[in-house]
Amino acid sequence: MKGIITYIMLMSGLALEPDNVFGQKLSGRVEDQKGNPLKGATIALLPANLMTISDSNGRYSLEGVVKGKHTLYITFVGLVPIRYPVVVGSADLVLHPLVMTEEVRLLQEVRIKKPGTPYPGNKSPLSNNLVDRDYLMSNLGGSLMQSMEKLPGIKAISIGSGNAKPLIRGLGFNQIVVIENGIRHEGQQWGADHGLEIDQFSVGKVEIIKGPSSFLYGSEAIGGAVNIVAPPVPALKSVGGALTSIGKSNNGLYGGSFNLYARQSHFFVDARITWQGYGDYRVPTDTTFVYDYAVALKKNRIRNTAGTEQGLHLRSGWISESYQSIFQVSKTYSNSGFFANAHGLEPRNVDTEVHDRFTRDILLPSQRVSHFKIINQSEIGIGKDFLNLELGYQRNYRQEHSQYVNHGFMPPRYPVAQPGDQNLEREYDKTVWSANLKTNLERGRHRVTIGTSGERQQNTIGGWGFLIPSFSQWTASFFAFNQITFNKRLSIQNAMRFDYGSITIQEYKDWFKSYPESGEGDYLTRANSISRTFKSLNWSLGLSYTRESVFLKVNAGTGFRMPIAKELAANGVNYHYFRYEKGDSTLSAEKSIQLDLGIGFRGKKLSLELTPYFNFFPNYIYLNPSPAHDYYYGAGNQVFNYAQSRVMRYGSELQVKYNILQSLRISLAGEYLYTRQLSGAKQGYALPFSPPTTALVRVRYSPKWDAFKDPYFTLDYRLTSPQDRIVPPEQRTPGYQLFSFSAGGKFKMKHQFVALSLQVQNLLNTRYLNHLSFYRLIGLPEQGRNLILSATIPFEWKKKG
Amino acid sequence: MLNILQKICACLAIGLLVTGCEKNIPDIDTVYPVIETDGTNSFPVQCSRVKRGEPFVFKATFSDNRQLGAFSLDIHHNFDHHTHSTEVSNCQTDKVKVPKNPFLFIKSFDIPANLTRFEASQQIDIPADIDPGDYHFLIRLTDQEGWQTIKGISFKIE
Numbered sequence: 001m002k003g004i005i006t007y008i009m010l011m012s013g014l015a016l017e018p019d020n021v022f023g024q025k026l027s028g029r030v031e032d033q034k035g036n037p038l039k040g041a042t043i044a045l046l047p048a049n050l051m052t053i054s055d056s057n058g059r060y061s062l063e064g065v066v067k068g069k070h071t072l073y074i075t076f077v078g079l080v081p082i083r084y085p086v087v088v089g090s091a092d093l094v095l096h097p098l099v100m101t102e103e104v105r106l107l108q109e110v111r112i113k114k115p116g117t118p119y120p121g122n123k124s125p126l127s128n129n130l131v132d133r134d135y136l137m138s139n140l141g142g143s144l145m146q147s148m149e150k151l152p153g154i155k156a157i158s159i160g161s162g163n164a165k166p167l168i169r170g171l172g173f174n175q176i177v178v179i180e181n182g183i184r185h186e187g188q189q190w191g192a193d194h195g196l197e198i199d200q201f202s203v204g205k206v207e208i209i210k211g212p213s214s215f216l217y218g219s220e221a222i223g224g225a226v227n228i229v230a231p232p233v234p235a236l237k238s239v240g241g242a243l244t245s246i247g248k249s250n251n252g253l254y255g256g257s258f259n260l261y262a263r264q265s266h267f268f269v270d271a272r273i274t275w276q277g278y279g280d281y282r283v284p285t286d287t288t289f290v291y292d293y294a295v296a297l298k299k300n301r302i303r304n305t306a307g308t309e310q311g312l313h314l315r316s317g318w319i320s321e322s323y324q325s326i327f328q329v330s331k332t333y334s335n336s337g338f339f340a341n342a343h344g345l346e347p348r349n350v351d352t353e354v355h356d357r358f359t360r361d362i363l364l365p366s367q368r369v370s371h372f373k374i375i376n377q378s379e380i381g382i383g384k385d386f387l388n389l390e391l392g393y394q395r396n397y398r399q400e401h402s403q404y405v406n407h408g409f410m411p412p413r414y415p416v417a418q419p420g421d422q423n424l425e426r427e428y429d430k431t432v433w434s435a436n437l438k439t440n441l442e443r444g445r446h447r448v449t450i451g452t453s454g455e456r457q458q459n460t461i462g463g464w465g466f467l468i469p470s471f472s473q474w475t476a477s478f479f480a481f482n483q484i485t486f487n488k489r490l491s492i493q494n495a496m497r498f499d500y501g502s503i504t505i506q507e508y509k510d511w512f513k514s515y516p517e518s519g520e521g522d523y524l525t526r527a528n529s530i531s532r533t534f535k536s537l538n539w540s541l542g543l544s545y546t547r548e549s550v551f552l553k554v555n556a557g558t559g560f561r562m563p564i565a566k567e568l569a570a571n572g573v574n575y576h577y578f579r580y581e582k583g584d585s586t587l588s589a590e591k592s593i594q595l596d597l598g599i600g601f602r603g604k605k606l607s608l609e610l611t612p613y614f615n616f617f618p619n620y621i622y623l624n625p626s627p628a629h630d631y632y633y634g635a636g637n638q639v640f641n642y643a644q645s646r647v648m649r650y651g652s653e654l655q656v657k658y659n660i661l662q663s664l665r666i667s668l669a670g671e672y673l674y675t676r677q678l679s680g681a682k683q684g685y686a687l688p689f690s691p692p693t694t695a696l697v698r699v700r701y702s703p704k705w706d707a708f709k710d711p712y713f714t715l716d717y718r719l720t721s722p723q724d725r726i727v728p729p730e731q732r733t734p735g736y737q738l739f740s741f742s743a744g745g746k747f748k749m750k751h752q753f754v755a756l757s758l759q760v761q762n763l764l765n766t767r768y769l770n771h772l773s774f775y776r777l778i779g780l781p782e783q784g785r786n787l788i789l790s791a792t793i794p795f796e797w798k799k800k801g
Numbered sequence: 802m803l804n805i806l807q808k809i810c811a812c813l814a815i816g817l818l819v820t821g822c823e824k825n826i827p828d829i830d831t832v833y834p835v836i837e838t839d840g841t842n843s844f845p846v847q848c849s850r851v852k853r854g855e856p857f858v859f860k861a862t863f864s865d866n867r868q869l870g871a872f873s874l875d876i877h878h879n880f881d882h883h884t885h886s887t888e889v890s891n892c893q894t895d896k897v898k899v900p901k902n903p904f905l906f907i908k909s910f911d912i913p914a915n916l917t918r919f920e921a922s923q924q925i926d927i928p929a930d931i932d933p934g935d936y937h938f939l940i941r942l943t944d945q946e947g948w949q950t951i952k953g954i955s956f957k958i959e
Contacts (some may be wrong), residue, residue, distance in 0.1 A: 413900060636907040636908065728948045
């Protein structure tokens with residue numbers, strides 16, 4: 001976006017130049033994000049093949065540049081190369097200072113300073129990670145979150161090989177918000193077997209905020225936020241595209257993503273289609289035990305975990321200097337199987353002959369998920385200030401198919417008179433409307449953002465199984481942030497946000513009768529109709545200080561979360577886990593207060609970053625297992641009550657990078673988290689899904705070769721400690737060591753660089769258990785060795801100038 | 802520069818100490834209760850047979866390191882061979898059939914307080930008019946902290 005403004009400023013300035021037949025002088029300056037001049041950057045002008053190096057003031061100049069269209073190509077070790085189209089007229093040209101960033105690698109975008117997100121990049125006092133498309137492609141996992149698992153503090157709760165949801169510093173589900181292109185991504189966050197419905201090929205960059213970000217995103221951002229941003233809009237007057245193809249050895253995945261874009265001066269179109277199909281994934285064992293029941297796995301394959309994924313994206317918009325409006329329409333669809341020998345935690349006898357006949361067929365049990373979204377993002381510039389409006393509509397439609405099994409008091413056969421498909425166990429249909437309006441104002445040292453946002457959700461359910469009732473909710477908020485920059489070293493950020501929300505839960509009655517120990521049977525009420533409202537005032541206060549290569553960040557802030565429908569109203573058996581879950585309609589909104597610290601050093605050879613945090617919840621919502629069983633409502637299952645307790649969490653991430661040589665770097669990323677319940681029935685216990693301590697050591701060799709651009713070879717060694725801090729119904733998970741390898745680079749084909757990447761995950765085919773995996777509770781080991789190969793071939797049609 | 806480095810190293814060391822030292826781990830229970838159905842008196846066991854219209858006595862030994870909670874029993878048909886069995890050996894099963902009037906038994910029981918070992922003994926009546934065939938006998942045992950052990954046994958009602 002920022003680049004577009006530069007282009008336009010440049011273009012409008014050039015139009016005034018008179019004609020001249022001699023070559024011109026092109027000059028400018030290169031600087032880093034902090035505004036320091038960059039010495040020694042390589043500046044090349046193509047296709048004229050002129051080259052120079054920037055001086056100690058970051059200045060460069062090129063003589064004898066002929067009239068016409070050129071591309072300025074600026075590179076600097078460790079920074080994102082800049083490709084910048086230049087139109088040289090009849091006079092010497094002085095370009096605006098170009099800023100080279102280290103955060104992302106986006107070839108088509110040139111950054112200039114412009115207010116955008118409230119606390120961009122390094123200035124954020126909260127700990128964050130930013131990854132781009134190149135990172136995702138070279139670390140590609142089964143799904144977006146699995147591709148990001150190597151980042152410290154980030155984990156994925158996975159089910160199977162293609163579905164995962166984010167876990168930030170041990171918090172996930174409804175304690176994390178996912179934002180896609182400015183709009184909250186709403187799926188079925190509450191369930192461990194539901195993935196994130198995002199096509200990872202359509203992602204431009206991802207920012208992960210670790211810590212309470214309710215002041216930015218409202219309810220549920222109590223543990224952090226995953227902010228997904230689309231790729232930059234195409235460059236001015238360009239037509240092109242890219243084809244990415246991918247293959248994986250472990251589950252026989254193959255697929256690809258095809259992208260086409262075109263842009264005139266103001267109008268652009270960008271379309272993408274993605275398809276992937278995969279078979280049952282393989283683990284390094286031929287027998288697994290569901291409870292004590294032995295399950296033989298044919299050719300080490302996890303029966304019925306095949307799937308397909310499709311994504312369709314269309315983006316189009318109008319861009320000018322003072323106004324822009326972009327529409328995005330997207331649809332993702334996936335169909336994937338669940339491990340047939342265990343549906344939830346229930347061991348099942350299956351017809352192995354039918355299941356093992358093909359590895360790529362999807363039989364029962366399975367899930368189908370479709371997610372449709374329309375987003376409009378508009379921005380109006382008023383002088384130096386901006387007004388942003390984001391509007392969104394989305395629909396999340398999910399079906400879980402399974403053969404009818406009569407649990408508890410359900411009739412032995414699915415009644416003929418019962419409407420609905422007898423293989424449809426559960427169905428969720430969620431419709432969401434959202435709107436955000438905000439303005440950025442710059443006044444002297446202050447950069448102020450003021451805004452409001454609102455969301456309306458409608459949730460309905462279907463199927464013969466019941467977990468969560470139908471409900472509707474709406475939320476509204478007002479917020480203001482202020483960033484005060486005192487000088488280049490010191491800036492202070494503060495924020496305040498008020499949220500108001502209301503939730504209305506619909507009554508749900510069983511479709512079958514349950515029978516008390518004596519007397520007549522009855523249709524039990526599984527959820528009472530409840531209406532609740534919640535309000536919360538949250539704040540955040542932080543500072544960031546930079547001096548030479550050292551930086552310091554301090555932040556304190558609060559977060560909150562409205563209880564979800566099942567926490568308030570559940571009163572039925574969850575047959576995924578064989579437990580009778582009982583909600584509490586009096587639960588208060590979950591609150592959190594967190595202190596974050598970040599200290600670091602960025603030198604030429606060595607860089608360090610330590611980000612400790614301390615977090616306290618006065619009323620964490622927790623599903624507490626009791627010793628009791630319930631006969632009537634629980635059909636003999638163990639009673640789990642939603643309750644609130646005081647919780648303390650603290651931990652830290654550590655990142656160290658050391659450049660042994662210019663081409664050889666060794667790095668360490670570690671994370672540690674301690675959680676403890678301070679009150680309630682489980683006082684002294686940890687929280688569920690507490691990630692174990694891990695360390696990731698990486699050796700990366702990136703030589704300079706003529707034939708191959710940006711080559712890299714990476715060896716990763718991940719050491720994970722055992723997790724003994726467990727809470728019912730978890731199990732202790734032993735520690736493990738994993739090796740993985742990756743290599744890649746780009747080679748030139750005609751005028752484009754074709755990117756290749758190779759990965760070998762779980763190099764030694766190690767058998768290990770992941771404490772955070774859905775199937776951990778039935779002791780299913782993780783994916784074995786997996787070879788992943790991907791290639792991206794970009795193409796561009798150039799108009800002759 | 803060196804000074805800054807030293808400061809950072811000191812901070813790092815403190816940080817690691819603060820986060821790395823686990824304070825005295827509170828004395829929490831993480832042990833699952835145990836269902837013993839392999840004793841000589843235990844009944845039913847995997848592949849047992851019982852008769853319609855005749856009562857039988859469920860017997861098993863429960864134990865826990867701290868304190869037992871409660872248990873529940875669940876008998877339901879397995880005519881479709883959906884297998885809740887958590888036992889390794891598979892029994893000879895009848896052909897898959899459609900249930901007409903399958904036997905369903907669900908009942909929960911308390912265990913007297915402060916016990917670490919308990920001999921469960923419970924008479925179960927089987928009506929004479931139910932469908933004979935393959936059934937599951939599911940035992941769920943909890944301890945006071947909420948750890949639950951499930952044991953599934955395949956048996957036959959004749």
